[in-house]
Amino acid sequence: MTRKRVAILISGRGSNMRALIEAARSPDFPGEIVLVISSRMEADGLGLARELGVETALVDQGRFRRENRDREAYDAELHHVLTRANVEFVCLAGFMRILSPGFVRNWQGHIVNMHPSLLPAFRGLKPQAQALAAGVKVTGCTVHYVVPELDAGPTIAQTQVPVLEGDTEETLTARILEAEHRLYPQAVRDALMRL
Numbered sequence: 001m002t003r004k005r006v007a008i009l010i011s012g013r014g015s016n017m018r019a020l021i022e023a024a025r026s027p028d029f030p031g032e033i034v035l036v037i038s039s040r041m042e043a044d045g046l047g048l049a050r051e052l053g054v055e056t057a058l059v060d061q062g063r064f065r066r067e068n069r070d071r072e073a074y075d076a077e078l079h080h081v082l083t084r085a086n087v088e089f090v091c092l093a094g095f096m097r098i099l100s101p102g103f104v105r106n107w108q109g110h111i112v113n114m115h116p117s118l119l120p121a122f123r124g125l126k127p128q129a130q131a132l133a134a135g136v137k138v139t140g141c142t143v144h145y146v147v148p149e150l151d152a153g154p155t156i157a158q159t160q161v162p163v164l165e166g167d168t169e170e171t172l173t174a175r176i177l178e179a180e181h182r183l184y185p186q187a188v189r190d191a192l193m194r195l
């Protein structure tokens with residue numbers, strides 16, 4: 001088995017990133033995490049990745065904003081950093097940017113995302129709050145291929161999570177996050193095996 005070269009894109013805490021890095025330590029995991037890229041300098045996940053022994057890069061969205069460079073310029077830099085590291089597969093893990101259609105087309109079939117709802121329900125921002133507001137009894141998380149339309153690509157795997165009496169956004173988010181950490185490594189394993 002040749003292990004695929006995998007990058008993880010983050011913007012914040014990086015708990016899903018940690019779950020992927022830890023799973024990929026197993027010799028039978030079909031990928032190796034060769035790079036973590038953050039869109040934000042302050043992302044806690046950057047230090048965590050280094051502690052876990054993974055190379056990191058920053059493609060700083062603040063710098064692009066200050067220099068009045070647009071989304072296409074940002075995504076071109078991202079593409080450059082990924083290809084320079086010979087990355088073959090990309091996992092979005094709390095990467096809070098919308099990717100341009102051109103970037104997504106370049107990586108289509110080789111880029112996946114974790115979203116904290118049972119897609120197609122509750123796309124976009126704050127899906128846990130959307131689930132509470134809708135009064136559903138079951139929500140969950142979805143790993144899907146990324147396509148140009150936001151949160152709309154083919155599903156790889158989903159886990160259901162119950163909404164309990166008295167849940168707040170925080171308690172529901174924490175329950176879904178635990179399910180995310182179990183689901184993401186399994187879904188990435190499946191996607192890599194299909195390449």
Ligand code: GAR
Pocket residue numbers: 010012013014015016017045093094095114115116124177180
């Ligand atoms: C996770 O809940 C992830 O599903 C969500 O952000 C959180 C990141 O946490 N992603 C999205 O909402 C993407 N639209 P983490 O940095 O600890 O993995």
